[in-house]
Each structure stands twice: as C-alpha cells, then as structure tokens.
Amino acid sequence: MTGQACILEMKSIHKSFGGLKALDDVSLELHCGEVLGLVGDNAAGKSTLMKILTGFYHADSGKIFLDGKEVTIDSPKLSKRLGIEMVYQNLELCQNLNVAENLFLGREVIRDPVFTFLKRKQMEQKSIEILNKLKIDIQEPRKRVDRLSGGQQQAVAIGKAVSFGPKMLILDEPTANLALKEIGKVLDIVNQLKEHGIPAIFISHRLDDVFRVCDRVFVLRGGRSVAVKKTSETSHDEIVHFMFLGT
Amino acid sequence: MVETREMTASPAKKGAFFLFLRRIDWSGELVSILIALFVLCAFFSLTSPYFLTIKNILNFVMNATILGIMAAGLFVPMVIGEIDVSQYSVLALSTAIMVTSIRRGMDPGLAIVIAIAVALACGAINGSLVAFLKINPIITTLGAMMIYRGIAFLLTEARALGVTGRFFSVIGSGRLLGIPVSVYIMLGVFLIVHVMLTFTARGRRVYAVGGNPQASFISGIDVRMVRFWGLVISAAAAALAGIVFVSQIGATVPTAGLAGIMDVVTAVILGGISLAGGKGKIVGTLIGVLVLAVLQNGMVLLSVQSYYQSIVSGAVILLAVFVDSVRGGGYK
Numbered sequence: 001m002t003g004q005a006c007i008l009e010m011k012s013i014h015k016s017f018g019g020l021k022a023l024d025d026v027s028l029e030l031h032c033g034e035v036l037g038l039v040g041d042n043a044a045g046k047s048t049l050m051k052i053l054t055g056f057y058h059a060d061s062g063k064i065f066l067d068g069k070e071v072t073i074d075s076p077k078l079s080k081r082l083g084i085e086m087v088y089q090n091l092e093l094c095q096n097l098n099v100a101e102n103l104f105l106g107r108e109v110i111r112d113p114v115f116t117f118l119k120r121k122q123m124e125q126k127s128i129e130i131l132n133k134l135k136i137d138i139q140e141p142r143k144r145v146d147r148l149s150g151g152q153q154q155a156v157a158i159g160k161a162v163s164f165g166p167k168m169l170i171l172d173e174p175t176a177n178l179a180l181k182e183i184g185k186v187l188d189i190v191n192q193l194k195e196h197g198i199p200a201i202f203i204s205h206r207l208d209d210v211f212r213v214c215d216r217v218f219v220l221r222g223g224r225s226v227a228v229k230k231t232s233e234t235s236h237d238e239i240v241h242f243m244f245l246g247t
Numbered sequence: 248m249v250e251t252r253e254m255t256a257s258p259a260k261k262g263a264f265f266l267f268l269r270r271i272d273w274s275g276e277l278v279s280i281l282i283a284l285f286v287l288c289a290f291f292s293l294t295s296p297y298f299l300t301i302k303n304i305l306n307f308v309m310n311a312t313i314l315g316i317m318a319a320g321l322f323v324p325m326v327i328g329e330i331d332v333s334q335y336s337v338l339a340l341s342t343a344i345m346v347t348s349i350r351r352g353m354d355p356g357l358a359i360v361i362a363i364a365v366a367l368a369c370g371a372i373n374g375s376l377v378a379f380l381k382i383n384p385i386i387t388t389l390g391a392m393m394i395y396r397g398i399a400f401l402l403t404e405a406r407a408l409g410v411t412g413r414f415f416s417v418i419g420s421g422r423l424l425g426i427p428v429s430v431y432i433m434l435g436v437f438l439i440v441h442v443m444l445t446f447t448a449r450g451r452r453v454y455a456v457g458g459n460p461q462a463s464f465i466s467g468i469d470v471r472m473v474r475f476w477g478l479v480i481s482a483a484a485a486a487l488a489g490i491v492f493v494s495q496i497g498a499t500v501p502t503a504g505l506a507g508i509m510d511v512v513t514a515v516i517l518g519g520i521s522l523a524g525g526k527g528k529i530v531g532t533l534i535g536v537l538v539l540a541v542l543q544n545g546m547v548l549l550s551v552q553s554y555y556q557s558i559v560s561g562a563v564i565l566l567a568v569f570v571d572s573v574r575g576g577g578y579k
Contacts, residue, residue, distance in 0.1 A: 076465070092465050096458035096525040101451055106466035108448035116448040 320484020328524025370482025
C-alpha cells in the first residue's frame with residue numbers, strides 16, 4: 001500500500017519559545033499508506049512538531065501541505081476538520097462511559113434533534129463494525145471503558161480516531177505503559193491501519209515497536225531533523241546513534 | 248397445552264427477573280445507601296410507634312418533596328463536577344417575586360411564568376460565571392446565594408407573605424389515589440432527569456464532561472455550554488420546588504431553607520455521586536433524599552432537641568463527604 005505520493009509535507013518549520021529554539025528548519029514528509037516513526041530523545045521537538053500539526057501551536061515560519069495544498073492550521077478544530085486525527089498518550093477516553101458511547105462521543109446517532117434520544121442499538125452495531133474493521137477483539141460495546149485493559153483502551157482510542165475517516169493519524173506513544181502482551185495487540189492494530197491505507201505518524205521511545213510497524217523513521221535531535229531512514233535499510237544501533245549523537 | 252405454556256412461561260419470567268437484577272449496577276454506593284435507609288427505618292420503627300404509620304410516611308415523604316425536586320435538579324451540575332449552594336436562595340427570590348406580583352393583582356399563571364423566568368436568569372448568571380468566566384462554582388454560588396437571598400428579603404420586607412388560590416391548594420394539599428400531588432411532581436422530576444441523563448445525547452454528554460472534560464472537548468463537545476446548562480437546570484428545579492413550597496406553606500418565606508442550606512448537597516452526595524464528577528445514579532439521589540427525610544422525621548418523633556438535630560445533620564454531611572473521599576472523589 002505504501003506509495004511515494006505525499007499526503008503531508010511540513011517544510012522548513014521553525015518554532016522558538018523565548019530564546020529557546022524548539023524546532024529549527026524541520027521538514028517532514030508522510031507518504032500515502034505508510035507508517036512513519038518519529039523518534040528522538042526528550043526535548044528533541046517531537047511533541048512541538050505534532051502540536052503545530054494539530055493546531056495547538058503556531059509555527060514561527062514554515063509551510064504545511066496536505067494532499068499537495070498549502071494549509072494554515074490555527075486550531076485543533078481545524079486540524080480535525082482537515083482530517084488529522086491524533087491518539088493521545090494519556091488516552092482521551094471517558095472512563096465512565098461505555099465503548100460505544102466513547103466511539104460516538106460528540107457525534108452520537110440520535111432519533112431527533114430536539115430531545116436527542118439516542119439510537120443505542122445502531123451505535124452499538126456500528127461500534128462493533130468499526131472495531132472489527134481493525135480486528136479489535138471487543139464484542140461488548142456496552143462495556144464501560146474503565147473495565148477494559150490498557151491495550152483494549154488504546155485500541156478503542158485508535159478505533160475512535162479511525163472512525164472519523166481521517167486522512168492521517170498521529171499516534172503519540174501508543175504502547176507506553178502497556179504490558180508486553182498488550183503492546184503486540186496495539187502494534188497489530190497499527191499494521192491494520194496500513195492495510196486500510198491510513199497513513200500514520202508513530203511517536204515512540206520504544207525502537208523495537210518502531211521497527212515492527214514503521215516503514216521509515218524520522219529522527220529529531222535538539223529541534224533539528226538529523227535523519228530519515230527506511231526501517232529496512234537501517235538498524236537499531238544506527239537510529240540510537242542519530243538520536244543521541246546526531247549525524 | 249396449558250401445561251406447556253406454564254412450563255415455558257416460568258423460566259422466561261425467571262430469566263427476565265434475573266436480567267433485571269443483572270441490569271442493576273450493584274456497585275457499593277447504591278447498596279450502602281439502601282442499607283442505611285433500611286437500618287434507619289428499622290431503628291425508628293422500633294423506637295417510635297408512630298413511625299411506620301401510613302399517615303407519618305405520607306407526611307415525611309410530602310415534606311421531602313421540596314428537597315427532592317431540588318436534589319434531582321442539583322444532580323445534573325454535580326455529575327458535571329460543579330456544585331450549586333444557591334438553590335434555596337433562588338427558591339426564596341423566585342417565590343418572593345411570584346407572591347408579591349400576585350398580591351399586587353397579577354394573574355397567578357403569569358406570576359408563575361415570571362418566577363420560573365427569574366430562576367432561569369439566576370441559573371444563567373451562575374452558569375455564565377462558572378462556564379465562561381471560569382470562577383469556582385462553590386464561590387460563585389455562595390456569592391449568588393447571598394445576593395438572591397438579600398433581594399428576597401428586600402422584596403418581602405423580611406416578612407412571610409401569604410397567598411391563596413386553587414392552583415396552590417391542589418399542589419399543596421391535593422391528593423391522587425391517596426398520595427399527595429407534590430409527591431407525583433417530585434417523582435416526575437426524577438423521572439425526567441433520569442430519562443434525559445440515560446437516553447439522550449445531551450445527558451450522556453453531561454456524564455462525559457464530568458468524567459473527562461478534556462476528552463469531551465477534543466471530541467467536539469462544547470464543554471462550557473454543558474457546564475452552563477447544568478447550573479440553569481438546578482435553578483429551574485429550585486423554581487419548581489418554590490412553587491411546591493408556596494403551595495404547601497401558603498406563603499413565601501424569605502428565610503426558606505436557611506437552616507438547611509447544605510441539605511440538598513448532602514442528599515445528592517449521600518446518593519452516591521462523586522464530588523469529582525462523572526459518576527452517580529439519580530435513583531441514589533432519591534434514596535439519599537428519603538434517608539434525610541427519615542432521619543429528620545425520626546428525630547422529631549423521638550423529641551430530639553433541635554441542637555442535636557443540627558449536630559446529626561452536620562455529621563451526616565461529613566460522613567457523606569468522607570465516604571466520597573474514600574471512593575476517590577475527594578479533594579486533590
């Protein structure tokens with residue numbers, strides 16, 4: 001599914017906080033259908049770069065192209081509207097609601113616009129369809145999210161993002177704080193994204209995970225891009241070298 | 248043929264019964280408040296021969312209707328994670344306007360509409376301060392409580408003002424199938440809140456905002472509007488409770504509820520709501536209201552001095568908050 005056409009291009013992005021240069025001339029490309037690993041040590045600029053893409057920060061200079069068209073992303077709402085979905089590290093789910101309610105939060109299926117009575121059965125049925133599409137094994141859409149395992153919760157979060165029909169996904173440390181068995185399941189879901197042709201940026205500190213699911217790796221160090229490598233043409237050691245010592 | 252039908256009907260009925268039992272969330276809070284209610288009823292029925300009489304039960308349930316209507320309304324902002332201590336003041340102000348208007352010759356129907364509109368305006372002021380100016384709900388509603396109460400005193404010149412009329416006598420002392428009309432009103436309010444919170448998108452968003460406002464915001468929910476409407480709903484409930492209050496007492500009283508400002512909050516917390524928001528069931532609040540009603544009625548029957556009653560009420564508040572804290576809803 002991986003092609004060379006770019007779904008996203010960030011060109012010469014600069015961002016400073018006071019005297020601190022957080023991003024210095026960073027250019028990033030995401031190709032159609034690929035999973036791009038975004039790695040770097042703490043304070044490398046990964047979060048800042050993604051916050052610019054999701055409209056939480058504004059770049060001091062630089063351009064963003066989506067599907068070849070230049071876009072100005074000045075709010076998280078606009079980023080979402082442009083088809084950029086982010087799955088956050090701290091799980092943006094309501095623990096007190098069930099799976100179906102979380103998947104449809106903010107865009108519930110309703111019978112009428114006045115009283116907003118829910119079409120629960122339809123929501124539950126669609127939830128199963130969304131989860132099955134990504135081969136997520138949760139058959140009880142009425143189960144409360146706080147009763148799911150960490151991996152299952154992450155799966156629901158990814159399922160929720162995918163259900164919006166996004167152009168691309170940003171996965172922020174989706175395997176952090178998970179047990180080994182759970183990590184495998186989440187990575188399987190990321191591979192499913194590739195099968196469905198949904199491009200994704202995969203932010204992680206765990207290089208094992210990056211090499212299991214990513215087609216290319218983009219390395220940031222001290223706010224500068226130091227390397228972009230195909231995972232098939234590089235090694236753990238080389239990436240670690242880039243992350244901590246630069247070029 | 249008959250035998251076959253009986254044999255198949257019985258397991259089906261059993262199945263439905265078990266399904267019903269399984270659907271009830273037997274999590275701690277609901278069970279513990281039910282046990283508290285039964286223990287209190289058992290204690291007072293053993294210590295007072297009048298407690299378990301139909302007359303007394305109807306009496307204390309009727310007395311609890313004002314508290315109950317307000318508690319059902321307060322449940323909504325408390326699920327969102329807010330609080331409203333100004334309800335009794337909204338009641339005093341809206342009824343003061345209603346009664347003074349009627350006494351000056353206004354049509355009672357119009358006066359009632361104006362009273363409700365005033366209460367909604369009070370709720371909108373509270374809601375705006377909390378949701379849009381981000382002022383702490385307890386500080387907002389404490390300040391609002393003093394302002395609304397002060398206006399009520401000014402309007403009534405600190406006197407109880409009587410009012411009569413067929414509408415008020417039906418609500419205040421009318422009965423349907425032997426049960427006071429005000430009890431039906433209270434149950435109706437609980438039912439409406441339950442249906443709204445359980446079966447509508449707006450209701451589920453109330454729980455969503457209470458559970459995780461950040462996730463709700465990212466999902467496209469207007470968190471500020473949900474918070475705003477929460478406080479409007481509690482004020483609307485106060486207006487309705489005010490109409491029942493005037494109907495039962497036959498007057499507006501500017502000091503209404505001064506002795507038990509925290510009763511409504513206590514009833515909701517007793518019902519198992521989390522002070523942190525996002526959790527709680529409206530049926531728990533109904534039981535919480537009954538627990539307070541039983542407690543107050545029982546103490547009166549046992550001729551407990553009013554000072555002791557105050558101590559017991561305070562202890563119940565602290566106990567309820569302590570239990571909430573143990574469940575993880577405490578101050579962080």
